[in-house]
Amino acid sequence: MIEPQEGAALAADPYSIAQDEADPLQAHFHEGIAPDEIEQVFHLKRAAPTLHAFTALFHGTQDGVLVRLLVLRELAADTAASSFSRADINQKFAYLIPESLETVLNRLRTHGLLAWDAPAAVYRITPMARNVLAALDTLLSVGQIEADEAEMGFLLSQVAGAQAVGGVTVQQLKHLLGRLVELTEEFRDAIASGSEFRLRTSQAKWHMACDWVEKGSEILRKITSDERADAATHKAAQAIGRAQSALLNMQGMFSRALNQIERQRVHLGQSGLSTTDVKRWLLAHEDLASLAEGAMDRPVMPLFGTPAEMIDVAEAELLAQRPVAAGPTGLPSGEDAPLTINDNPAMAAELDDWIKRLADFANLGNFPEFSESGPKAVAIQESLLPASFAVASYRASLLPLLGDPAEANLQGPTAELARLPVKFEARDEMIKLDDPEIAAISIATLSLDLESGTPDE
Numbered sequence: 001m002i003e004p005q006e007g008a009a010l011a012a013d014p015y016s017i018a019q020d021e022a023d024p025l026q027a028h029f030h031e032g033i034a035p036d037e038i039e040q041v042f043h044l045k046r047a048a049p050t051l052h053a054f055t056a057l058f059h060g061t062q063d064g065v066l067v068r069l070l071v072l073r074e075l076a077a078d079t080a081a082s083s084f085s086r087a088d089i090n091q092k093f094a095y096l097i098p099e100s101l102e103t104v105l106n107r108l109r110t111h112g113l114l115a116w117d118a119p120a121a122v123y124r125i126t127p128m129a130r131n132v133l134a135a136l137d138t139l140l141s142v143g144q145i146e147a148d149e150a151e152m153g154f155l156l157s158q159v160a161g162a163q164a165v166g167g168v169t170v171q172q173l174k175h176l177l178g179r180l181v182e183l184t185e186e187f188r189d190a191i192a193s194g195s196e197f198r199l200r201t202s203q204a205k206w207h208m209a210c211d212w213v214e215k216g217s218e219i220l221r222k223i224t225s226d227e228r229a230d231a232a233t234h235k236a237a238q239a240i241g242r243a244q245s246a247l248l249n250m251q252g253m254f255s256r257a258l259n260q261i262e263r264q265r266v267h268l269g270q271s272g273l274s275t276t277d278v279k280r281w282l283l284a285h286e287d288l289a290s291l292a293e294g295a296m297d298r299p300v301m302p303l304f305g306t307p308a309e310m311i312d313v314a315e316a317e318l319l320a321q322r323p324v325a326a327g328p329t330g331l332p333s334g335e336d337a338p339l340t341i342n343d344n345p346a347m348a349a350e351l352d353d354w355i356k357r358l359a360d361f362a363n364l365g366n367f368p369e370f371s372e373s374g375p376k377a378v379a380i381q382e383s384l385l386p387a388s389f390a391v392a393s394y395r396a397s398l399l400p401l402l403g404d405p406a407e408a409n410l411q412g413p414t415a416e417l418a419r420l421p422v423k424f425e426a427r428d429e430m431i432k433l434d435d436p437e438i439a440a441i442s443i444a445t446l447s448l449d450l451e452s453g454t455p456d457e
Contacts, residue, residue: 049112053132056111067096069136071104072113076125076133083122155179159219168223173236176216180243183209187250191257196276197283199261203254206247213244220244272393351413354395357383358420358446377447380426381433389437399424399444423447 025035035041044051057072058065074092075084084092093101105123108114113129155176159168183205190202223229223237265274285291305313380399384392398417401407407418426444433441 049128050132052111053113053128056107056113057132067100068104068107071096071101072108072125072129073133075114075123076130083117083120083124085122089123159216168229168233170232170236173223173233173240177236177240177243180240180247184243184247184250187247187254191250191253194257194261196258196261197279199254199257203258206250206254209247213247216240217244271390272397348413350391350394351398351417354398355413355417355420358417358422377445380424380444380446381431381435381438381441383446384441385433385435385438387437392438399446402446421448 025041029035036045057068071093075089078084078092081088089105090098090101105114108129109116109123112126113132115124115126117124155172159172159176187202187206190198193199220237220241224234224241229237265276268274268278282288380396384395387395398414401414401418402420402422402424404418407415409415424444424446426442429443430440431443433439
């Protein structure tokens with residue numbers, strides 16, 4: 001006859017019984033508090049057979065756990081037969097040594113995961129074992145995808161499966177709600193940090209979370225419209241809906257934070273590069289120390305001094321350089337302050353010169369004039385060159401400001417540049433140049449924007 005599952009788990013679990021006698025549950029609570037009066041303790045005690053099954057699988061070393069799961073999963077995956085003789089098991093696990101296989105079978109049988117049918121002399125997988133393996137397989141299959149996606153996917157799959165069979169619990173909904181609250185706090189911390197890289201990473205994670213929110217909205221609508229659900233379930237579902245709304249409303253916060261970083265971006269000199277470009281380039285190298293190879297002629301030789309040498313040096317300095325008492329010498333004679341001229345930075349001077357070149361069309365033969373005879377557009381290289389690579393790059397970086405209405409409403413040289421009646425048009429193609437500084441440049445033109453009026457206007 002097949003051994004009853006609960007009887008096998010409770011009657012043949014000497015370890016748990018001995019542990020309860022040595023460490024009773026009451027010893028963990030304050031005096032005067034009965035563990036059975038706590039609701040969660042009652043639910044956990046009621047699930048004692050399931051907990052014993054998990055204890056049988058996961059108690060001990062990690063290698064032992066892997067072997068037990070291997071044997072149980074292999075037996076449960078064989079659907080050709082509902083029972084297994086010992087000869088079948090020995091043949092199936094021929095790669096395990098007999099002693100280890102015997103130990104695993106005894107443990108699984110003792111805790112009710114395998115049932116021994118004495119008259120037929122065969123082993124059978126118990127329903128408890130299949131439930132445990134089904135839960136583990138769900139978690140293991142979801143764990144093969146990205147960690148963040150796996151967390152939301154597993155929690156949502158549990159809620160969806162329970163709702164499909166009409167058994168969703170408040171605890172399952174609270175687990176999903178807790179994860180949504182954690183994600184919202186994580187995104188708010190990323191926005192408050194002001195880090196561009198952290199913001200972009202969190203934004204990608206936010207998009208992934210929104211995909212799960214969209215999938216879970218339909219499930220929540222079914223839960224809230226279910227007349228059989230109690231008040232606590234409805235309350236938890238409504239709280240999840242509010243958490244999802246707060247999560248979806250963070251798109252504007254991400255956009256504002258990234259726009260603020262874009263406005264405050266720092267450029268390195270006249271190179272056209274920003275600190276973000278440098279950091280992205282550094283992150284692309286796995287070994288930053290390798291960048292220093294060949295940069296130093298010889299390694300750094302550290303010098304160490306013992307206390308004896310330090311005392312000798314301090315004594316010599318003390319005796320050789322005694323302070324000499326000097327009498328009052330009066331105030332020093334006055335001197336004229338040096339005359340300094342506050343020159344404008346080279347970049348500001350270059351910007352002023354560039355604005356004059358674009359504004360004074362009549363005096364420059366290579367720019368369009370406000371006349372019928374003059375050309376209406378010129379190639380970009382004719383306006384940027386001749387110049388060094390740094391100056392040409394700086395000028396090119398200012399071209400997108402032409403005609404920018406937001407910049408034109410401000411004050412300063414760049415606003416004056418934006419108000420010029422000149423349009424900048426570029427294409428995704430390159431043209432080679434015969435220039436000592438610039439080898440190639442994007443195909444682009446500067447044209448006269450007659451709709452914006454004359455310079456006088």
